[in-house]
Amino acid sequence: MMVAPGQPRYAEDTRRGAEAHGDPLDTASLRQLRALRVPCAGAETATPLDERTLRHEKRRGLVPAISLTFQPQWRAAVLAGTKTTTVRTRRCGAVGDAFVVEGARFELAGVDAMTLAAARDACWASEGYASADEFERGWIANHPTRGWRAGDQVWVHRFRRL
Numbered sequence: 001m002m003v004a005p006g007q008p009r010y011a012e013d014t015r016r017g018a019e020a021h022g023d024p025l026d027t028a029s030l031r032q033l034r035a036l037r038v039p040c041a042g043a044e045t046a047t048p049l050d051e052r053t054l055r056h057e058k059r060r061g062l063v064p065a066i067s068l069t070f071q072p073q074w075r076a077a078v079l080a081g082t083k084t085t086t087v088r089t090r091r092c093g094a095v096g097d098a099f100v101v102e103g104a105r106f107e108l109a110g111v112d113a114m115t116l117a118a119a120r121d122a123c124w125a126s127e128g129y130a131s132a133d134e135f136e137r138g139w140i141a142n143h144p145t146r147g148w149r150a151g152d153q154v155w156v157h158r159f160r161r162l
Helices: 011-020 027-036 051-059 072-080 116-123 132-142
Strands: 085-088 098-101 104-115 153-161
Touching (some): 072 098
């Protein structure tokens, strides 16, 4: 696996990267990732894996780890399984990539690009909102500078608990 100079190779080296994004990894998450000894494939933590390397790592039993963080108010919904999708402005991983939320392991089951309006219409319920309008209000609250731009491309990440 090719890793840029100065970039972490394994998940236990991602603490600084996660803290830089305002979400320090808790001790249980770090311990779990260390036990897995998984190579990083997150956009901020390492260069992306090509398909050949990904297949090789999976054959060796290593699941790529990414840093996919959630705001505190959403973590309970993720753990309960009522939030199974997250819409982001950038791609955060590939199908099969693993991440940890409060010690629980999850895997990306799907990653799709679409417009923000299409993501609202298709994913508001699996995002944990009561309506498409509530999703739109939540997006605006989380992106006050960017606001709501219906035609913007976003990435829909669907996940499941392992």
